[in-house]
Amino acid sequence: MFSYKEIKKTALISLWFVFLTFPIMVIKVDPIERIVRWRWDNAIYVGVGIFFTRFLIEYLKDRNNKRQAAKRSANKESQPIIHSIIANPKQRNIVIVVLLSTAFIFPFIFSTYQTNIMITALMYVVLGLGLNIVVGMAGLLDLGFVAFYAVGAYSYALLNYHFGLGFWAVLPIGGCLAGLAGLILGFPVLRLRGDYLAIVTLGFGEIIRLVLENWNDFSMGPSGISNIDRPGFFGIELSLNGSIMYLYYIMIVLMIITIFIVNRLQDSRLGRAWIALREDEIACQAMGIDKRKTKLVAFSLGAFWAGIVGVIFAAKTTFINPASFTFLESAIILSIVVLGGMGSIIGVIMGAFILILLPEYLRAFSEYRMLVFGGILVAMMVFRPQGLISNIRRTYTFNKDQ
Amino acid sequence: MTTPILKVTGLTMDFGGIRALNRLDLDVCAGEIVALIGPNGAGKTTFFNCVTGIYQPTGGDMILTPPGGHKSINLKGLKPNTVTEKGLARTFQNIRLFSKMTVLENVMIGRHCRTHAFIFGAIFRTKATRKEEKEIIEMSYSLLKEVGLAHLADEFAENLAYGAQRRLEIARALATEPLLLLLDEPAAGMNPQETLQLKELIKKIASAGQAILLIEHDMKLVMSLSDRIFVMDYGKKIAEGVPAEIRANPEVIKAYLGEDIDA
């Protein structure tokens, strides 16, 4: 692979990128002061960076091909380590116990700041799992997922502000309102083809945000709603630290419940229908599956979870405004699902932790967050469409002698 | 003569200005194997698509009468999934399996319209749901056995050989417990060995009393399997009758001129 021809080709590609990025990367103008800055060093970074990136990609591709060939000749399927752990009940139980106890003691070991970050990560896990029902299982690309998140958050904020309703009362209400919104939106749009659906949901998400921004009487516009109550703990006033810890445990429980439910849904008649629908809609209908109803259920279940997390988000930040519910938020959640592996529960959990925690801990890197998210979407589709952890299909036990 | 299970009268389908089906009449009785033949582009698959609700026909009626004195249903205007629920199941000319699902799961999907578990049952795994799930698995497995794919139950459908995929489509359709099974060119692309196996399979399914409507180009297969044959050309029915009659029919020979029909 290090032949002269390859090196020449790579060098040409690098040069092309240097040319391509020249105006944006190299020139920076200040139109007020009328100064031009020529940042030639950037051109060098681009050239060298692309040169080595291409070699890295070619090398990885090459290695992958060889590995595939070896696998084919050995005629056995190697399982990722995570799958083999799940397959073994003893190992699986050990892992679960370790994870649970770590989760339990986490807030005692780490600072409130860390706990707060962890709450955010857990919220994205649940959001990702919710979107995973829609995108991963049912194959409906929903780019307006954040709208349902907003419905949940605003439900709590407004009900709390106007009627003084508490967190626990609104939690199911927020979820149900979001689910209902999903049902109402889904009804007309779910008969659309996949790519149109994506755009309509995107448009819908933006409409919701713009309405929240402009309808001052209802949502208090861009200034948002502040002083939202934190979750109540049997009527006891908690300190700030205490309430953060409390929220942390709420999130842990919610995550466990979500994983449990999503897992059960996936292994049910309904889950099978979703996956079949993703594979081939016409064959599905010919097998007697009501396309519209099945899609609606997926869409509105996903929305329900977004709504639940929305309520928690409002309770966590105690302040919300429309700026928290932009398209980028939907894109982040989508990146989580795509990175983890569409349809794979463990994958989505890992995806959320990677994408939310890494930028938090690598501060220098956080500026590049959205750049990387965008890059991940492209790279995953091109190089690894099944995600980090591809989903394994369940096999069923049955009596073979009947 | 008993009332036919499916009685199609005056079925017409227009695509823009083109009449793909022209006042077509056809009927299938219980326990029969009926074949629908005709040159390429005669409108056979369009006929299937109309009957199964994928296309909405421009005119005509399709009356389904379940045996045992049940009320007749007009399938016209029903959605494809409702048609399947009422008792018509089909296979596809260009195989449409759920390729990323296992072989067994493909058949289990066929049970969807005969089972009921929903969100609540899925989450709480009630006793009824568990029982239903067990029945789904067992019935699907026994269907796989019937079509000879039981040993491949846990394979992905996309990894199956061509002939096996066609048999899996049949098993999946049978899982919906159809009154009438519609097979769209089940032997297309098969080698003689596979075709022979397929013939045996169709015979076996029919011997259990399953009514079958078959589109097929392999004349040998059609002639040896069918009780009655309908011949179409340019969207019209040009002949109907038992195999011997069809073989001697000059209209049919004309339509097929150049094609080999001496089975």
Added chain:
Amino acid sequence: MDYFIELLFSGLTRGSIYALIALGYTMVYGIIGLINFAHGEIYMIGAFTAFIVATVLSIYGFPLLAIVVVAGVAATVWSSAYGYTIEKIAYKPLRHAPRLSPLISAIGMSIFLQNYVLLAQTSDFLPFPELIPEFAFMEPVAHIVGSSDLVILVTTTIIMLILTFVIKFTRIGKAMRATAQDRTMAMLVGINVNNIISATFIIGSALAAIGGLLIASHIGQINFYIGFIAGIKAFTAAVLGGIGSIPGAVLGSLILGLTESFATGYISSDYEDVFAFSLLVLILIFKPSGLLGKAETQKV
């Protein structure tokens, strides 16, 4: 009445800019059936390139005409280069993947490019140099129709005519239409489909760049985010006209431009973007084939 005419012209101006972008969507969709989500970003990059080049030249004291020509050429060249490269990186490897894969890839590309410009340049709004002078002969009607409106309308009309000619009568135009109708067949008769797809991206991107240049000098400011909204609106226009149809894209754009102009003029400007999004949702629900598009029949 003056107000009405003012709104009419501003609507036509908007509409013709949308048309320049919408054509890229519709051409790409016609050929590879992909909603090129990153197309709005191409337009933004065109505007940015024009901004950078024009500002540099004006700082170094070049005459206006030279600035306009060089900035226009640079915007076109670089936007086309981006369009070409994006197709090679993000879409070409996915040509046989499930339908949603290239769409997700396109969304990723769009986010990537936005943030690339944000990081390499700035998040601030930048004042775009005035490239279109106020013409003396427009003086009597200047309070209703600005000179830039006129320039935009004339330029887009000329471009549309050239494009129509290219697609109807040239070799490459014929090859494009053939590829759009049936890619396999086109390949069989000896058309290099990869080249045609690249050409489509390049032409679409060049049109978007000109749109970017015109709108930026019309409005007078740009930032890294202008591509997102403009992209969605142009997409709305393309769908309204019937995606895949070139006259449809133009018609849809003009309708959208006029709707927005009159709605913001007579109803409320707070909801400017809501009108476009609502229109998009309504068309997709009630007439997804658009005004001039053909309904797709599904093959079974």
